[in-house]
Amino acid sequence: MAGMLDLTVVQAHEAMAARDLSADEYAEAWTQAAAGDELNAYLWRPEDGTDGAIAVESPSIAPVAVKDIFCTEGAPTTAGSRILEGYRPPYTATAVRKLIEAGAPILGKLNMDEFAMGSSNENSAYGPVLNPWDRSRVPGGSSGGSAAVVAGGLAPWAIGTDTGGSIRQPAALCGIVGLKPTYGAISRYGMIAFASSLDQCGPLTRDVSDAALMLAILQGADPCDSTSVGLPEAPRLPDREDLKGVRFAVPTELARDAIEPGVRDVFEATLATIERLGGEVAEAPLPHAEHGISAYYVIAPAEASSNLARYDGVRYGMRAAKTGGDVIEMYEATRAEGFGPEVKRRIMLGTYALSSGYYEAYYGQAQKVRTKIAGDFAAAFEDFDFVVTPTSPSVAFELGAKTGDPLAMYLNDFFTVPMSLAGIPAISIPAGLAEPAGGGPRLPVGFQIAAPAFGEQKLLDAAYALEQAVGFDAKPGGADG
């Protein structure tokens, strides 16, 4: 079937159901496409070798690309880190297992910021992923590989993880859809832990319908993850066409000065589109959201400093070659060699924030801010259906632009972190193109919509209606659309 790679997954499945497209032929075409990766997005593909434990003999749905943070039995799983180079897990993550059971072949494992710590993919031990729109720019992170393959025509859809924006921000910077579900909607079993109270798996897809389809496969309670509860109902494909009577809140404190002018214009234009569809747009106070970054960069490193203590060069992963001395020296040498600078930075921040004498001032206070942020959202949702913001304050920035300034890098997450702290679902959809602040060809802008916990169906329906009205159809390397 000609042009099969141009189909969305939902369209491909319809063609398969109508027997216009064979699932084998479709999977093979994507395998060929993935082999042409020039973006450094794939860290492993099945042809690189596997014991076959995750193989799907006869595909029945679209093949899927998987962020390298998900354990895959017999296939390398690095989390973007040297410390796990060559590690082949003895089991498969629940999210991946569900995709395999649904009949999705695994196209490969995707590059990412080391242990999902980063917003540009430049913290990968295996080199940065390049943005398919402009290869001198970052794809965002930490799920940068997942966003780049979907935007760059190297996979029909992908899964990633979002701790403070790691699905939504790269989706925005690559011009695709990224959904962070409610915390607990999808099992975290086999998903390498960064910050356990925030980490959540989710889809990165070409459009909102594909995201709904992927969410329907992934969601559900899992006995292997006692924090997983699933969704109240399995999501169905969205079909809403208008937004009549739907109320959208823009945070009163939205830091418009911190947003690139081009991104601001697209955001304002999207608000006008919402109103044209019959939706209401008004301001709602979210006074504590501005402290989200501060709270997040205490809580996430604190949890990470505990989670990453397991990498000690004993049970799996690398051990430093020359350790000499005693077991403590071996631990130290292994971690010094195995972890990259950002991971070390966060382990130190987290350990400091949890240390006696500083615990209350940092960790205790951050947990209270978390309560206030969740309370702000709860209050907003009494009067509104959704809260909307730009997904990221800027379009994709140039490689190396922020690597020397960790705080500037952290501020990329300004609009995505509050939803993570509150545990609520949020989606980023491409809303248009904008010129970067420093000039240059126009790049994708993401529009973020957040909903109350477990409000995924309404969120997908509204995002779908808006997506249809926005009509974003620009492609990397093509003319502006």
Add this chain to the structure above:
Amino acid sequence: MAGELSGILEHVDRISKLDLEDVPPTSHVVELENVLRPDEPHRSLDRDVALAQAPDPVDGAFRVPSPQAEA
């Protein structure tokens, strides 16, 4: 790295000035209940599988340098 960490802590320190005296902390956003399972034996990873990824397995165990430095 010391300068970078100081810069981050300075930013983070803004929250220490907020008056949150009576606010309860949030450690988790989902209402969690303790999950129990029947106390029945079941198979877990075989020893050779568990050891297969270790950097220095020996005699069915993980080998590490001595906890005390050699004299």
